[in-house]
Amino acid sequence: METIIDAHNISKIYNKESIPVYAINQVHLHIEKGEFTALVGPSGSGKTTLLNLIGGLDRADEGSISINGEEITQMSSGDLIDFRLKNIGFVFQSYNLIPVLTAKENVEFIMQLQGINEKDRIERVKLLFKQIGLEDKMDYRPSQLSGGQQQRVAVARALASRPQFVLADEPTANLDSASANNLLDIMWKLNQEEHITFIFSTHDQRVIDRAKRVITLVDGRIVSDTNQVPINH
């Protein structure tokens, strides 16, 4: 087994000056390559905060986080941005595609930032659009795509840089159930065939049922962590 994320005793505290809120309270988290893990819990339990900490989008106030053996808690801001770009893919609830760019350009943009040459970019984009089943819509702008299609483009964008893992914060929250299922099918296939590690937060029981591992947060703490046989069809 290959450890990808090792978070030790991490806390995130808001309102330190008045009444401190432990959004994340002394959490330990160990993620292996190939996981398909759901992070669940009531609203305000800390799911987004935890994803932001392990994704290096936010800083922990206590504890340490290493990704592929590299300690991110000690990195300078510049190094962290660079590390994120190379190692972590993000999918957000609201897709966050750049409206003036086409679907293809949205995916290519990240690779350009990484200095990947044009030939390799074109090849990779082709493959990714095949994997998300949108080869025929590569030149559409986000506004010309459905929510589900935009989220599939967001998954392709997250994978553009061949990240160590993909973090998805409620990726199906704005999708109807057919689109949500379709997105999950694509993520599952990428997980099974390419061993892409996915960690996603969700409120949706149908999405939870499709995970291999379910971690439940309450008040910033992990209260249960179980493996299950996923329902994937």
Ligand SMILES: Nc1ncnc2c1ncn2[C@@H]1O[C@H](COP(=O)(O)OP(=O)(O)OP(=O)(O)O)[C@@H](O)[C@H]1O
């Ligand atoms: N910037 C902030 N300043 C102050 N408190 C914050 C901030 N961000 C989050 N919190 C608090 O931290 C706790 C955890 O929030 P978080 O957004 O991580 O929960 P969540 O489980 O993702 O919720 P939801 O399911 O509603 O998205 C909440 O009590 C929230 O009010």
